[in-house]
Amino acid sequence: MGGHGQPLLQVSGLRRRFGEHEVLHGLTFDVRAGQAVAVVGPNGSGKSTLLQCVMGIQPPDSGSVTLRGAPLVESDPAVRAELAAVDDSVDFFPDLSVAEHLGLLAAVHDVPDADAVVRALLEEVGLTEQRNQLPGTLSSGQRRRLALASAFVRPRSLLLLDEPEQRLDGQGVDWLIGRLLDEKAAGGAVLFASHHAGLIDAVADARCEPGRQSG
Numbered sequence: 084m085g086g087h088g089q090p091l092l093q094v095s096g097l098r099r100r101f102g103e104h105e106v107l108h109g110l111t112f113d114v115r116a117g118q119a120v121a122v123v124g125p126n127g128s129g130k131s132t133l134l135q136c137v138m139g140i141q142p143p144d145s146g147s148v149t150l151r152g153a154p155l156v157e158s159d160p161a162v163r164a165e166l167a168a169v170d171d172s173v174d175f176f177p178d179l180s181v182a183e184h185l186g187l188l189a190a191v192h193d194v195p196d197a198d199a200v201v202r203a204l205l206e207e208v209g210l211t212e213q214r215n216q217l218p219g220t221l222s223s224g225q226r227r228r229l230a231l232a233s234a235f236v237r238p239r240s241l242l243l244l245d246e247p248e249q250r251l252d253g254q255g256v257d258w259l260i261g262r263l264l265d266e267k268a269a270g271g272a273v274l275f276a277s278h279h280a281g282l283i284d285a286v287a288d289a290r291c292e293p294g295r296q297s298g
């Protein structure tokens with residue numbers, strides 16, 4: 084894949100405060116194609132805030148986020164086509180089955196051979212048996228697997244994940260590690276917040292600690 088080693092995502096001087104409390108103090112880092120950066124630090128240190136600023140869900144007070152050198156504007160379809168994100172705000176249509184969710188995303192993103200892709204992904208995340216269930220009837224770990232599958236079913240060059248290990252069992256974390264290593268090998272970039280030392284050690288090329296930066 085072209086562009087390997089070149090910054091895909093550039094975060095520069097990012098600041099974010101809530102009232103008197105400054106959470107991001109001028110954060111600067113890059114994520115390159117084929118690279119994973121782990122966002123680490125204690126509860127409340129700004130990991131989700133950082134990811135939400137990158138996703139465009141929250142506006143930073145200052146600083147910039149660029150994708151391939153251009154400002155990352157979430158409302159731009161070309162930008163949205165490159166980003167796949169999973170965080171706690173992931174929601175499902177209550178009346179679409181597991182397989183229908185993935186099929187819909189595949190269709191929206193023009194995934195070739197969508198049926199086969201969805202079938203393979205369902206098998207991979209262990210939801211084949213639940214394929215016709217509605218999201219509300221899934222276990223919490225199964226819902227997490229569906230959220231992750233929703234990101235993996237679509238084309239993307241940057242994956243943004245907030246604690247993707249949440250609610251996964253040991254086998255699920257092992258699967259996630261393999262998936263993220265495959266993502267890097269295919270030239271994808273990954274920015275993920277995590278508290279899971281095993282996942283971070285296995286996948287991350289670099290770490291970013293929002294709570295330890297000072298402006």
Ligand SMILES: Nc1ncnc2c1ncn2[C@@H]1O[C@H](COP(=O)(O)OP(=O)(O)OP(=O)(O)O)[C@@H](O)[C@H]1O
Nearest residue numbers: 101102106124125126127128129130131132133276
């Ligand atoms: N909308 C908001 N209004 C006020 N304070 C906020 C808001 N959102 C986040 N904060 C505060 O910003 C700080 C960073 O929160 P954030 O969710 O980014 O932490 P985190 O590193 O993701 O923590 P965790 O490991 O618990 O997920 C916290 O002190 C939080 O209370």
Ligand SMILES: [Mg+2]
Nearest residue numbers: 130131132245
């Ligand atoms: Mg968080």
